[in-house]
Amino acid sequence: MRRLILIAIPYVWLLALFLIPFFIVVKISLSDVALARPPYMPQLDWSAGWEGIRNFFAALDFENFGFLTTDDLYWKAYLSSLQIAGISTLLTLIVGFPIAYGMARAPEHWRPTLMMLVILPFWTSFLIRVYAWMGILSQNGLLNGVLMSLGVIGEPLTILNTDVAVYIGIVYTYLPFMILPIYAALEKLDSSLLEAAEDLGCSRLTAFWLITVPLSKQGVIAGCFLVFIPAVGEFVIPSLLGGSETLMIGKVLYEEFFSNRDWPVASAVAVVLLLILVIPIVLFQRNEQKQREAEG
Amino acid sequence: MPQKIFAPWDDPDETPLIRFQNVSKRFGDFTAIDAIDLEIYAREFFALLGPSGCGKTTLMRMLAGFETPSSGKIFLSGQDIAPVPPNQRAVNMMFQSYALFPHLSVWDNIAFGLRREGRARDEIDARVGEMLKLTRLEKFARRKPHQISGGQRQRVALARSLAKAPKLLLLDEPLGALDKKLREETQFELMDIQETTGTTFVIVTHDQEEAMTVASRVAVMDEGRLIQVATPDRIYEAPASVYVADFIGDVNIIEGKAHQTGDRVQVDWAEGQPALAAKTTRDFSLEQTCYLAIRPEKVAISAEKPSGANVLSGEVLDIAYLGNLSTYHVKLPTGHVIKAQQANTRRIARRPFTWEDKVWVSWTESAAVVLDR
Ligand SMILES: Nc1ncnc2c1ncn2[C@@H]1O[C@H](COP(=O)(O)OP(=O)(O)OP(=O)(O)O)[C@@H](O)[C@H]1O
Ligand SMILES: [Mg+2]
Numbered sequence: 001m002r003r004l005i006l007i008a009i010p011y012v013w014l015l016a017l018f019l020i021p022f023f024i025v026v027k028i029s030l031s032d033v034a035l036a037r038p039p040y041m042p043q044l045d046w047s048a049g050w051e052g053i054r055n056f057f058a059a060l061d062f063e064n065f066g067f068l069t070t071d072d073l074y075w076k077a078y079l080s081s082l083q084i085a086g087i088s089t090l091l092t093l094i095v096g097f098p099i100a101y102g103m104a105r106a107p108e109h110w111r112p113t114l115m116m117l118v119i120l121p122f123w124t125s126f127l128i129r130v131y132a133w134m135g136i137l138s139q140n141g142l143l144n145g146v147l148m149s150l151g152v153i154g155e156p157l158t159i160l161n162t163d164v165a166v167y168i169g170i171v172y173t174y175l176p177f178m179i180l181p182i183y184a185a186l187e188k189l190d191s192s193l194l195e196a197a198e199d200l201g202c203s204r205l206t207a208f209w210l211i212t213v214p215l216s217k218q219g220v221i222a223g224c225f226l227v228f229i230p231a232v233g234e235f236v237i238p239s240l241l242g243g244s245e246t247l248m249i250g251k252v253l254y255e256e257f258f259s260n261r262d263w264p265v266a267s268a269v270a271v272v273l274l275l276i277l278v279i280p281i282v283l284f285q286r287n288e289q290k291q292r293e294a295e296g
Numbered sequence: 297m298p299q300k301i302f303a304p305w306d307d308p309d310e311t312p313l314i315r316f317q318n319v320s321k322r323f324g325d326f327t328a329i330d331a332i333d334l335e336i337y338a339r340e341f342f343a344l345l346g347p348s349g350c351g352k353t354t355l356m357r358m359l360a361g362f363e364t365p366s367s368g369k370i371f372l373s374g375q376d377i378a379p380v381p382p383n384q385r386a387v388n389m390m391f392q393s394y395a396l397f398p399h400l401s402v403w404d405n406i407a408f409g410l411r412r413e414g415r416a417r418d419e420i421d422a423r424v425g426e427m428l429k430l431t432r433l434e435k436f437a438r439r440k441p442h443q444i445s446g447g448q449r450q451r452v453a454l455a456r457s458l459a460k461a462p463k464l465l466l467l468d469e470p471l472g473a474l475d476k477k478l479r480e481e482t483q484f485e486l487m488d489i490q491e492t493t494g495t496t497f498v499i500v501t502h503d504q505e506e507a508m509t510v511a512s513r514v515a516v517m518d519e520g521r522l523i524q525v526a527t528p529d530r531i532y533e534a535p536a537s538v539y540v541a542d543f544i545g546d547v548n549i550i551e552g553k554a555h556q557t558g559d560r561v562q563v564d565w566a567e568g569q570p571a572l573a574a575k576t577t578r579d580f581s582l583e584q585t586c587y588l589a590i591r592p593e594k595v596a597i598s599a600e601k602p603s604g605a606n607v608l609s610g611e612v613l614d615i616a617y618l619g620n621l622s623t624y625h626v627k628l629p630t631g632h633v634i635k636a637q638q639a640n641t642r643r644i645a646r647r648p649f650t651w652e653d654k655v656w657v658s659w660t661e662s663a664a665v666v667l668d669r
Pocket of ligand 1: 328350351392
């Protein structure tokens with residue numbers, strides 16, 4: 001009985017916080033837009049009884065999903081989101097791995113402090129930090145100011161409201177999600193393994209490649225998914241730092257909901273986004289599973 | 297013609313393979329190795345023996361190149377090895393923690409060093425097969441290190457370090473996790489490998505019996521210092537100090553005051569007891585504090601008072617039955633407890649002595665070693 005309750009808790013959680021909202025969104029995505037409140041129909045009419053339920057289901061259709069294929073805005077936005085998320089993930093890995101490696105190699109008494117420093121930005125509001133980046137990257141912002149006063153550049157660079165700013169924003173925001181799993185993997189790595197590799201004839205570099213890299217692979221994969229998955233649907237960063245030509249599905253979704261008030265199409269966009277993300281999520285789970293088995 | 301005895305350390309013309317010259321290693325203000333001078337010769341099977349934390353692993357790590365001496369120099373084949381990185385030393389080390397690569401199979405672990413040398417594929421195959429056979433791991437070749445037992449892991453580590461057939465092999469407690477039978481077999485395998493390949497072995501062990509079995513010479517260490525370096529029989533028969541005598545095998549230690557005449561020492565050891573006699577080559581000043589070290593198997597035990605030099609009466613306090621041997625703990629009126637060992641030639645029921653029997657213990661003048669510390 002106790003076991004049953006223990007197992008039930010996460011499922012109830014999943015049901016309440018994911019499945020029920022998801023089905024509501026699916027339902028809206030199958031509805032039609034209407035000038036009403038809420039702005040879609042049909043609404044389920046309980047008072048009409050059985051007949052009402054039947055009418056309700058009869059009015060649902062896939063029209064909105066069809067609509068997504070008629071305007072190339074949507075698939076372009078999806079593709080561009082995947083691309084921006086992919087490139088950002090790679091950049092985050094390039095920045096994050098050396099940091100995680102340095103942390104894992106640092107003297108033991110330093111590590112908690114370094115860990116704190118990585119997590120510290122979470123203590124201030126995400127929005128404020130993104131606004132801060134606007135201040136740094138703008139035409140007469142901090143970065144241009146410093147570069148110009150150093151004489152590196154003569155003209156201020158246009159970074160804000162370009163894709164570059166979006167990459168900077170995503171890398172900055174998601175860096176801890178990359179660092180922490182890689183750090184966890186590297187910290188477990190026994191330094192005597194590297195010594196053994198050297199003893200058997202490896203140079204430092206080959207030992208890194210043959211021992212450190214494979215043994216931190218799971219951490220790298222976990223980190224990449226933790227960055228990639230939320231980055232695809234990112235809305236705040238592209239809308240604040242990106243330009244008008246920065247196309248991301250999160251922005252499209254926002255426009256549909258709040259500017260067009262087309263809840264059904266917006267819901268359809270969200271459902272498709274989820275379906276696209278299910279693939280990496282499943283891969284991520286498989287990776288975690290494999291890791292548990294390998295340690296088992 | 298008598299066979300030449302292997303004893304390069306006695307030959308002044310021999311040059312040692314390894315030479316430690318006043319080597320110290322400090323970690324912060326802690327001295328792990330304290331001004332060691334040591335010479336190890338080619339083809340030796342050199343055993344390091346000592347209590348936990350005395351610096352055995354540190355000594356090996358300096359040879360392998362993972363630690364640099366804080367002062368002093370280490371020479372390998374006459375060359376200072378300080379500037380040679382670990383991957384270019386003709387030295388392989390078996391780690392005390394095994395340090396097996398968890399992502400590689402047993403086979404790939406053993407092949408690791410061979411692959412780095414870029415040897416031909418079938419050559420590697422053959423060599424790994426040989427090592428697997430030697431360590432009896434053929435059945436586990438495809439497994440990962442976490443899928444085998446502790447003793448099997450130890451054998452993988454051993455096989456991996458043996459595979460490259462290095463000039464110098466450092467084994468840090470290579471057999472600790474094996475059962476007695478497999479350990480003895482592996483000891484003989486190691487001695488065999490040593491004889492056929494001519495590799496020089498430096499081996500750390502906690503098991504003094506193992507050191508006695510395999511080693512050409514034994515070094516007893518304590519707190520970063522070498523206490524005695526000698527052949528196993530010298531260490532056992534002529535320990536340099538009470539510490540060594542006590543560390544290697546069982547021993548009775550009796551403290552007293554020396555009265556030397558020539559090569560004879562009379563030791564006053566207790567009020568109202570006759571002095572104990574022993575032969576020595578050392579010199580003791582009058583009334584100098586000294587220690588008699590007598591191995592239990594050299595102490596005779598009898599019901600009748602024997603004639604001879606050192607005869608003491610006492611009462612059987614305890615009997616430790618070891619199968620082929622029994623150790624009798626005999627309590628003297630002075631409170632000392634003397635251990636006497638006897639072979640069990642008869643069935644246990646017909647044992648000559650039992651608890652609280654009055655007995656005599658005795659030993660000859662040459663049985664005891666007189667030590668000054
Ligand atoms: N990297 C290090 N930093 C500080 N102290 C160290 C370090 N390595 C070893 N020591 C210390 O040096 C001493 C000798 O260590 P070592 O590992 O050589 O002992 P050992 O003789 O191999 O012991 P054991 O039989 O338990 O393996 C110990 O007191 C240990 O705490
Ligand atoms: Mg050790």
